[in-house]
Amino acid sequence: MNPIIIFTKFSAMQVKKVLQMKIMIFVCGEGLGHTSRCISLGKELTSAGHEVHFGAYGYSGDLIERKGYTVHRIPSEVTLVGKAGTLNLRRSILATFKRGQFLSVIRITRLLKRIRPDVVISDSYYIGILSSKARSIPSYLIINQSSMEQFFMQEGISSRIVGEFVRKFYSGVFKRIDGIIIPDFPMPHTICRKNLDFKEDILKKVFYSGPLVGKKYEDVEELDIKRPHVLSALGGFGYREPIFRKVIQAAEMDMSINYTLLSGPNVDPNIFKNLPANVKMLEFIDDQFPYLRTSDLVIAPGGHSTMMEAFSFGVPMITFPDMNHTEQQNNSWTVDEDGLGKKLNYSSSPEEILTGIKEILENSRYRDNTLRLRKIAKELDGPAAICRMLGLELQNNVSTEKKRRKIAAIVSLRKKVSVKKDY
16 A cells, blocks of 8 residues: 555635636435535535536435535446345446446536536546546546455456456546545545555545535534434344344343434334334434434444544444445454444344443543544545635646646747748
8 A cells, every 4th residue: 555645735825816616526326425425515615606516316316406406417327236235346347337337428528518617526426537538627536445456356257357447447537537536534544545546646646635524523513312322324224134133132231321223214113113212213314413423432334424424523433344345344444443443244243242332432542533533524624625625726727728828829929920030
């Protein structure tokens, strides 16, 4: 792993003059993590006076529209393939190519021609990047995972060939874009660092913005909830139901610890009967941040966005990463190694879960470590950092274009003078 040092602070003089921009944000709708962080960024850009458009699909597009933003419906990019509890990324990418979804570049290019944005930001939506470069629009890619060819290396020859193609594709994208935004803490605190691997010539493009979280800790009020309080965002659907029930069993073993469990929007909480008195079951909450601020521990899968939210609020975690989901597994290992929480798995018993919960609640080092990240997140202010960065980049581009035109004019004038001398 190459060490990466990126400075994300700009002086007041550097950002004194901020140009108004028209910005297109493309969102990968596979999982709401991409959506939540893009909404956070869109809110900041809008408040700074920029005109923001979103390109999104499915439930992601619906959610962004409900927040009041302009949404242009775009085709999905990725076909997800897998069994209960697992994601087969190799088969997902193969299915994506088979369906020809990358051919949607033409449709997105037409959208960009109509909207005419000054800048394109694409959160893991590569069709948006390809289309923006086709129209020579400055483009920035938001990712928390840069290396995916590894998923093909353990398979047959044909899969390894596809894996090599995937590697070349991403390498080509990284070389052509203007910048790569990592919505995470700078090194050495980067939670997704095990999922990042950039070549030396790409490092200068990498910008660690800090977490992109919907609300700031200081702007959220605590709820009237008895402490210690544990918030479980595992969900009680499908393959996660067994581990969800184990958390309930763990709660019943120690009534001094209080729990709020989110079953998920498509799960009827009534199927979980005879809950212990220290457990409150909710199907869904529109605003999780008051619960997050009032929690001493979060239980969740290994998704990157949930981790950014928890650590921006200074809350330790117990993670249950999905099986064979390399990104979640790597994120969870980092959480464990950095003393920010503990990594468990779907085979963990209720007794093991309770032991992990009590260790985190009783050992102050976990809280101290996450409070340190909360302080860093406040200092970085990820959405504002990206807003400042884009303003500076656009100013530099305008300045460079003016210099180019001036040089071209001088060259043209010299040619005319030379022609006259010849006569």
